[in-house]
Amino acid sequence: MSSTAPQRNQAPRHTGLIRATHWITVISFVALLVTGVEILISHPRFYWGEVGNSLTPPLFKIPIPSSRFTVPSGYGYVLPDQNGWSRYLHFEAAWALMLAGLVYFIYGLWTRHFRRNLFPADRTWAAFRRVIARHLRLAPPDEADARSYNVLQRITYLLVVFVLFPLVIWTGLAMSPSFNSAVPWAVNALGGRQSARTVHFLVSVSLVLFLVVHVLMIAITGFTSRMREMITGGAARSEEHS
Amino acid sequence: MSNISRRRFVKVGLATTAGVSSLAVAAKLAHRYGLVPPDSGGIFGPGETLTYAAHRIFSQHSLAREFPRNMISKDPFANSIAPLSDGFKRLQSGGFADWRLSVEGMVAQPATLSLSDLKTFPVRSQITEVVCEEGWSYIAEWIGTPLHEVLKSVGVLRQARYLVYFSIEPDWWDSIDMEDALHPQTLLVWAMNDVDLPVSFGGPLRLRLPRQLGYKSVKFVTRVMVTDSVKGFVPALDPNSPNYGYSWYAGI
Numbered sequence: 001m002s003s004t005a006p007q008r009n010q011a012p013r014h015t016g017l018i019r020a021t022h023w024i025t026v027i028s029f030v031a032l033l034v035t036g037v038e039i040l041i042s043h044p045r046f047y048w049g050e051v052g053n054s055l056t057p058p059l060f061k062i063p064i065p066s067s068r069f070t071v072p073s074g075y076g077y078v079l080p081d082q083n084g085w086s087r088y089l090h091f092e093a094a095w096a097l098m099l100a101g102l103v104y105f106i107y108g109l110w111t112r113h114f115r116r117n118l119f120p121a122d123r124t125w126a127a128f129r130r131v132i133a134r135h136l137r138l139a140p141p142d143e144a145d146a147r148s149y150n151v152l153q154r155i156t157y158l159l160v161v162f163v164l165f166p167l168v169i170w171t172g173l174a175m176s177p178s179f180n181s182a183v184p185w186a187v188n189a190l191g192g193r194q195s196a197r198t199v200h201f202l203v204s205v206s207l208v209l210f211l212v213v214h215v216l217m218i219a220i221t222g223f224t225s226r227m228r229e230m231i232t233g234g235a236a237r238s239e240e241h242s
Numbered sequence: 243m244s245n246i247s248r249r250r251f252v253k254v255g256l257a258t259t260a261g262v263s264s265l266a267v268a269a270k271l272a273h274r275y276g277l278v279p280p281d282s283g284g285i286f287g288p289g290e291t292l293t294y295a296a297h298r299i300f301s302q303h304s305l306a307r308e309f310p311r312n313m314i315s316k317d318p319f320a321n322s323i324a325p326l327s328d329g330f331k332r333l334q335s336g337g338f339a340d341w342r343l344s345v346e347g348m349v350a351q352p353a354t355l356s357l358s359d360l361k362t363f364p365v366r367s368q369i370t371e372v373v374c375e376e377g378w379s380y381i382a383e384w385i386g387t388p389l390h391e392v393l394k395s396v397g398v399l400r401q402a403r404y405l406v407y408f409s410i411e412p413d414w415w416d417s418i419d420m421e422d423a424l425h426p427q428t429l430l431v432w433a434m435n436d437v438d439l440p441v442s443f444g445g446p447l448r449l450r451l452p453r454q455l456g457y458k459s460v461k462f463v464t465r466v467m468v469t470d471s472v473k474g475f476v477p478a479l480d481p482n483s484p485n486y487g488y489s490w491y492a493g494i
Contacts, residue, residue: 051315051371051380053374053378054319055319084478091293092290095292095293175373178454181306181452193379
């Protein structure tokens, strides 16, 4: 006991459950992203409404070659088909993400994690201005940020947790023909199957943007200590934030 | 070993034991209630089993969405098919008058049906969406004979669990469970949008399952076989099948 006492005096930056669900989400998200791109390549065209195919005008196209010769991609060659394992892994990773998300969500409500750590504590415009000004000056985070999230972080995390992830899961399910037979409003409310697919893609792009900024911020504010906090839970020490 | 780590060791040990044993119980129950798909082995098995089990529990009897007539696609997309065999072309030149569907396996009275025989059964017409795993889709009216009507007439034996169905084209076959085989929207389709089913869309006879992705709807069907085991008839596991590596249950 005595040998571990100094570290244990401080509560971990992130609790064990948050760390576990965080990394399950990371692994699942990377798997979903890679396989999602593979699936996208087989038809890099997006539509709005219920139906859409190579004979109907797209809402927009991704200017990449396709893994199917039936798609008018504009390229003279066809990429290898990787949809078999990609689809298997996509849905398996989706299960892992959904179950981890469910555990995290129940835990967050139960322990009031959302209310204490994610809902903005200081909801004044002054708080906003302070944080934005500091970002614009490229100033390092202040002492309070070492122990808790600032208002911009909180709003971003809330958006990711309560808007983007639920939306990407919903639009994903809305593309399942069997799920749609049981819950038809899930796809009808989105304006149809192709709308669901398009929203699924756009939300995924937003999540990738979040990931890029998230990792960038971690790199800027101290990659090693941030990683230690999320892997071992190790309490933050102030000198590492300077 | 300090107190705290011993306590932690016991806690983690107990949690692991509880987790592993509840997984074992869950696996046993899943097998008993037919919630395990035939491609449940390998690293993708757990995800596949969760998907299939979830659909068998929550959406076994649900009906695929049917659409109003004005939503029928003006540009239905007939996916590409391999060059047709000589056997097919011979039947095609005779106007498919000699096209036969053989109904066999675990049935009381195996039967061989022509297209006109099939049309003597009650007809079902449904406007449903074809959903390709690639992402595209279209809506058409599909007219045909519900498979359950045919199966009822031949008398499915009690031990039946799966249906294997074959195209006239080589290596093209697939299999479904009896829940999907007996589903009211599973059709032996012989007409589409008020014309005989075009060859490019699988004519003269296609098995259509609107609750699963398009690749399960095999074209040019000549044979359906009722069985208690799909061993050897799972495209996902068969390198000769065009659907090799694609999940067996495509309801997602």
